[in-house]
Amino acid sequence: MSYITKPRVHHPALPTNSLGLTRRDYEGSMSTLCAGCGHDSITAAIIEAAWELELEPHMVAKLSGIGCSSKTPTYFLGKAHGFNSVHGRMPAIATGASAANRGLTYLGVSGDGDSLSIGIGQLCHAIRRNVNMLYVLENNGVYGLTKGQFSASADLGSTAKKGEVNRSEPIDPVLLALTLGCGFVARSFSGDKAQLIPLIKAGLAHDGFALIDVISPCVAFNDHQGSTKSYKYTRDHLEEAVAADFILPMAEITTSYEAGQGRTVEMHDGTRVRFRKVPEGYDPTDRDHAYAYLRDRAHVAEVPTGLLYIDTEDRAMHSVLGTVQTPLVDVGWDELCPGEDALAGIMERWR
Amino acid sequence: MRPTDTSDPHYYHRVVDCQWGCPAHTNVPEYIRLIALGRYTDAYMLNRKSNVFPGILGRTCDRPCEPACRRTRLDGEPVAICRLKRVAADLRDDDIRPLLPAIPEKKNGKRILLIGAGPASLTVANDLMPLGYEITIYEKLEKPGGLMWNNIPQFRLPPRVLNEEIDYILDMGVDLRTGHEVDSMAAVLEEGWDAVFIGTGAPRGKELDLPGRWDDPDHVHIGIDWLQSIAFEHIDSIAPRVLVIGAGNTAMDCCRSAKRLGGTDVKVMARKPRPLFKASPWELEDAEGEQIDILENHSPTRFLSENGKLTGMEFEIVRWHEQEGGRLKKEVLDTVVLPCDEVILAIGQDAAFPWIERDIGIEFNDWEMPVVDKSTFATSLPGVFVGGDAAWGPENIIWAVEHGHQAAISLHRYCQGEPVEDRPPYGQNLVSVKMGLHEWSYSNDFDGAQRAEMNYADLRERLKSMEVEAELGFDIERALQETERCLNCDIQTDFTGPLCIECDACIDICPVTCLTITPDGPEDEVRLRLTVPQIHPDQPLFASEPLPHTGRLMMKDEDLCIHCGLCAERCPTAAWDMAKSDLLVPYAGLEAGQIHPTRSGAPLEVSA
Known part of the structure; x- marks a missing residue:
């Protein structure tokens, strides 16, 4: 938190994207989070990703629940649509919004409390419905806004700031999402923008529900010795297992790879994912294999990061429901509500 | 790196x-x-x-x-x-006299002569009088000040301002002898001074010896001599149509003076295009604001007169082409005659030393200028120093002042028997300006006015x-x-690497994208990895030691930092702090940061 707001003046050589916008144009208002909060770095990564993807800010809807993480949509994309929902209920709002207007890009930001405690049911069903959105879970293992109680993602045996030991098993959102059939599962670290920015871009471009679990240290309540979500611990234990580039259909592949290195996966919508680095024998399109690998690494206290699993099939909500391509908000009223006669006709089919 | x-x-x-x-x-x-x-x-x-x-x-x-x-x-x-x-x-x-340095009653026994009472000599006197020296100045004109009074017109510098600041120095007890022209350096040396400083400026205006120059010499003037005649009140009028040749600051003083003395049609004639003019942009604007025409790319070829009376000048209209090695070559497009009644030549000036004998040990170079050491201002003759425009030709007042400070250090060291080549070191105070959680002792917000x-x-x-x-x-x-437009560039973003946890908060908040954390490597390579490429590579680039978590470096391109302090406000570990750097400058007899006691004994309180 600062007293002055970030001055509008910017570097004269700051590049612009094809919309004529600089990164600064994708900012929101000044963050009121604690100095050094991992969430602010994620905000910066979202700003950079949206700028690089050349998103039109007014074609983005940002949604959140309650908590430190859920404050952050105020701090990016000031000109986008926004909805700050009841605690843990952001997925329901996102589902409804996406159903009504499939034309927008949906970006949900939530935390480990909002997603894994009060809102875990909502999260599960948004994944199950495969709502077309990027769900960023800012995971710091602690309830920062209420001063440092363990959250549902706190590791067994990790300690709170005053030394209490956590005796409950954590919920790992990555394993949860894999179990629930999520088609895009990734993990990253707020302190590693080089990895996080491409993942956010891929998650925004992915057709269907994309989850990125981002370890995001809480400097005020969970950055001490004994924490397993501190800057130091995360840096010492994370392992970039899977490095991948997401390539849009129109984009030319300019990076060259040596033969036998990496692997390209073609998606149903024409996008391609180029895996630069995967562990020996790892198959990022094999859900069971990914699950087993992650369980295995957890035993040695390693935190694998990267795009851990991707589903190449099209199972997104609108596809499953068979809705029209035109966003429902743009469909004429008469067509959308064809009247009593049409309703009677539908009812007749069930008699 | x-x-x-x-x-x-x-x-x-x-x-x-x-x-x-x-x-x-x-x-x-x-x-x-x-x-x-x-x-x-x-x-x-x-x-x-x-x-x-x-x-x-x-x-x-x-x-x-x-x-x-x-x-x-x-x-x-x-x-x-x-x-x-x-x-x-x-x-x-x-009255600031109580805050001026106290002058010792008891002198130190050393007598120093300064030749010429311009800004360089006056600065020497200012620095040496508080140390107990006896200073004498020989000035050939009737008043002290050098070009400050005889070349700069009163409408830019009122005499009361000039005299007051000169008097602050003279009243320290300087023995000023006006109307005292030196015509032999050898004779001066025989007077037995402990040291001599030459601050005689560059008083010889350049001549433009084109055909017709001497047909009507009364109406063709050398700019600095003409300005001096106005200062002496020997000249108080000029004919209506005036051409000023040259586009330096002297030309601007000439044309604006001409406009005040009766010139109604005053033109400044420049050979080069405007971006190459020597005059400061604001002086050009001030002249144009007084309805003076400035014509570029006009190269004078001859003076025209009828029956011994100046009638005009002929110019080539030229275009300049850059040659290999940066030299400009002119192409003549046309010729033009501009009628006029008087011409003022302001095309440069030189120092001149006809009064220094060449066989007394002061070495001269091929351009008839004394050989002067760039840092000590010493000539080849021990005890004789040169500064101001006399040293290397025309500069400006602020350079003359700095020459004076440096020469004073040399004169003092020479008189104390210390080697003049050993220059006293600069120092630095660096003090945090943190007042509270988000409070600094300076106005840190950016003002876009x-x-x-x-x-x-x-x-x-x-x-x-x-x-x-x-x-x-x-x-x-x-x-x-x-x-409020000042960015407080002396309030430094001061970084303590071992405290950094690499949370990126500073990088994310910086409004002008100055900061980068990147792996170590050769400097050329690291420079290419900055968040925004350097647009002024000559500006300082800060590199930290390897950071404790990952061994990467914190880099800062100082170029466009607005010193808003947000990096330090956002830093959770105070690895960034805002600290005021105060450059401590040594002066004659004063180590860096030391000051003379004031006349009243009151402390000089200058910190903001």
Whole structure:
């Protein structure tokens, strides 16, 4: 938190994207989070990703629940649509919004409390419905806004700031999402923008529900010795297992790879994912294999990061429901509500 | 990459562009803050410490600080530093004598002669009198000040301002002998001085010996001589149509003077295109504001006269082409004749030493200039020093002042029997300006205001005489508005690497994208990885030691930092702090940071 707001003046050589916008144009208002909060770095990564993807800010809807993480949509994309929902209920709002207007890009930001405690049911069903959105879970293992109680993602045996030991098993959102059939599962670290920015871009471009679990240290309540979500611990234990580039259909592949290195996966919508680095024998399109690998690494206290699993099939909500391509908000009223006669006709089919 | 040593006083000095650009290292941001606080006398005294003549320079300085000002790179217009200096001089207490250094009653027994009473010699006197020297100045004219009074017209520099600041020095007990022209250096040396300083300026205006030059010599003038005649009140009028040849600052003083003495059609004729003019942009604007035409690409070829009376001049209209090696070659497009009644030549000036015998041990070079050491200002004859325009040709007042400071150090060391080549080191104070959680002891928010405009005296009024000062100076409101434009570049973003946890907070908040955390490597390679590429590679680039978590480096491109302090506010571990760097400058007999006791015994309080 600062007293002055970030001055509008910017570097004269700051590049612009094809919309004529600089990164600064994708900012929101000044963050009121604690100095050094991992969430602010994620905000910066979202700003950079949206700028690089050349998103039109007014074609983005940002949604959140309650908590430190859920404050952050105020701090990016000031000109986008926004909805700050009841605690843990952001997925329901996102589902409804996406159903009504499939034309927008949906970006949900939530935390480990909002997603894994009060809102875990909502999260599960948004994944199950495969709502077309990027769900960023800012995971710091602690309830920062209420001063440092363990959250549902706190590791067994990790300690709170005053030394209490956590005796409950954590919920790992990555394993949860894999179990629930999520088609895009990734993990990253707020302190590693080089990895996080491409993942956010891929998650925004992915057709269907994309989850990125981002370890995001809480400097005020969970950055001490004994924490397993501190800057130091995360840096010492994370392992970039899977490095991948997401390539849009129109984009030319300019990076060259040596033969036998990496692997390209073609998606149903024409996008391609180029895996630069995967562990020996790892198959990022094999859900069971990914699950087993992650369980295995957890035993040695390693935190694998990267795009851990991707589903190449099209199972997104609108596809499953068979809705029209035109966003429902743009469909004429008469067509959308064809009247009593049409309703009677539908009812007749069930008699 | 080698980590930056910020304890070297010159690293942070370079970040303070204005102070780095100022030959005398005037602490500009600090005096601007003092003005903002209404402490005009303190601002004046801080100025005086380095540039000696704040009132004079606040009106006439060549302002090397302003093109250097970071604000120029950021939004195109520098802070009006020079005009703020004048504010300090205009609004200060009337009597600052109690704050001047005390002069010892008992002298140290050393007698020093200064030749010429211009800004260089006066600075030497200013620095040496408090040390107990007996100083004598020989001045060939009737008044002291050198070009400050005989070349700069009164409408730019009123005599009361000039005289007051000269008197502060002379009243220290300097033995000034006016009307004393030196015609033999050998004779001077025989007078038995302990040391001699030559500050005789560059008083010889260049001649333009084209056909017809001597047909009507009474109506063709050498610019600096003509200005001097006005100062002496030997000339008080000029014919209506005047051509001024040359486009330097002297030409601007000539044309504006001509406009006041009866010139109705005054033209400045320049051989080169405008971007190559020697005159400062603001002096060109001031001249044009007084309805003077400035014609570029006009190369004079001859003077025209009828029956021994000047009638005009012929010019080639030219276009310039850059040759290999940067030399310009002209192409003549046309010729043109401009009628006129008088011509003023302002095409440059030289130092001249017909009065120094060539066989007395002072070595001269092929251009008939004495060989002078760049750092000690010593000639080849021990005990004889040269400074100001006399050393290497025409510069400006602020350079003469710095020459004076350096020569004073040499004179003092020479008289004390110490080697003059050993120059006293600079120092630095670095003090945190943190006042509270989000509070700093300076105004850290960025003010997007445009540069404040100067108020001028009414055009008709000011063109009536030489005495009406053209610029009115800033009023308090305008001054305060302008002080807020200063970016406080001396409030440094000071980094302590071992505290950094690499959370990126500083990088994310920086409004001007100065910061980068990147793996170590060769400097050329690391430079390419900056968040935004350097657009001014000559600007300082900070590199930390390897950071504790990952061994990467914190990099800062100092170029466009607006010193808003947000990096330090956002830093959870106080690895970034805002700290005021104060460059400590040594003067004659004073180590870096030391000051003379004041006349009244009152402390000099200058910190903002």
